[in-house]
Amino acid sequence: LFIVVVAVNSTLLTINAGDYIFYTDWAWTSYTVFSISQTLMLIVGATYYLTFTGVPGTATYYALIMTVYTWIAKAAWFSLGYPYDFIVTPVWLPSAMLLDLVYWATKKNKHSLILFGGVLVGMSLPLFNMVNLITVADPLETAFKYPRPTLPPYMTPIEPQVGKFYNSPVALGAGAGAVLGCTFAALGCKLNI
Numbered sequence: 001l002f003i004v005v006v007a008v009n010s011t012l013l014t015i016n017a018g019d020y021i022f023y024t025d026w027a028w029t030s031y032t033v034f035s036i037s038q039t040l041m042l043i044v045g046a047t048y049y050l051t052f053t054g055v056p057g058t059a060t061y062y063a064l065i066m067t068v069y070t071w072i073a074k075a076a077w078f079s080l081g082y083p084y085d086f087i088v089t090p091v092w093l094p095s096a097m098l099l100d101l102v103y104w105a106t107k108k109n110k111h112s113l114i115l116f117g118g119v120l121v122g123m124s125l126p127l128f129n130m131v132n133l134i135t136v137a138d139p140l141e142t143a144f145k146y147p148r149p150t151l152p153p154y155m156t157p158i159e160p161q162v163g164k165f166y167n168s169p170v171a172l173g174a175g176a177g178a179v180l181g182c183t184f185a186a187l188g189c190k191l192n193i
Contacts, residue, residue, distance in 0.1 A: 035126035035173035040184045042066070042092050043121050046099055047113065047188025056104035063096035091128040095121045114185045122181025126173030 046059035067090045098120040099113070106112035 031129075031169040032126070032173040032176065035129045035169075036177055036180060038092070038129060039095075039122050039125045039173075039177040039181055042095060042125065043099070043118065043181050043184045044188045044191075046096050046121075047117065047185045048191045050099065050103055050113070051110060051189050051192050054108060056100045056108075059096040059099040059103070060093060063092035066092055091125065091131055094128050095125045098124055110189050114182055114189060118182030118185035119178045120181075121185070122177030122179070123174040126170050126177055129173070130170055 042063060046062045049062050050056070050059045052058075099117045102117040102120060103113050106116070
């Protein structure tokens with residue numbers, strides 16, 4: 001029950017971090033930030049429970065709870081008329097599986113989990129998260145179909161910043177995620193002490 005409660009709360013913090021529809025023209029430039037936030041939310045909780053139980057597979061279970069809860073929340077919002085694409089959520093599972101694999105392959109070595117697991121999750125999640133961006137409906141079409149006149153001035157859509165970050169938000173997200181992933185994996189392990 002404890003793992004379910006924390007995974008659900010983690011999902012609440014993560015759920016809009018891949019919500020590209022409400023960042024229409026900002027989708028590509030915001031992609032890196034969203035990928036990093038999802039990486040860190042996944043890795044802290046998954047590492048914590050992995051080291052808490054000591055059972056490889058717990059990280060994937062944690063990501064599965066996040067996925068199912070996100071499906072439920074997005075289905076509710078979709079029924080209210082928000083333009084969600086249902087397929088865009090299960091991107092945490094492959095990265096969590098890599099975390100479990102590292103923990104199992106290194107015979108439950110926490111230092112290897114922090115270093116190798118952190119790097120693998122940090123580098124893989126931005127790549128898997130690209131599925132989110134590819135499967136979302138065309139941002140410009142959505143922007144005209146679902147106008148949001150209540151957006152604050154600093155979130156008013158602007159022209160897409162094509163070419164920013166060397167035209168590779170995945171590479172930037174993976175690089176930053178690999179560095180920060182180790183730090184947050186260490187935090188997840190430290191929470192058990």
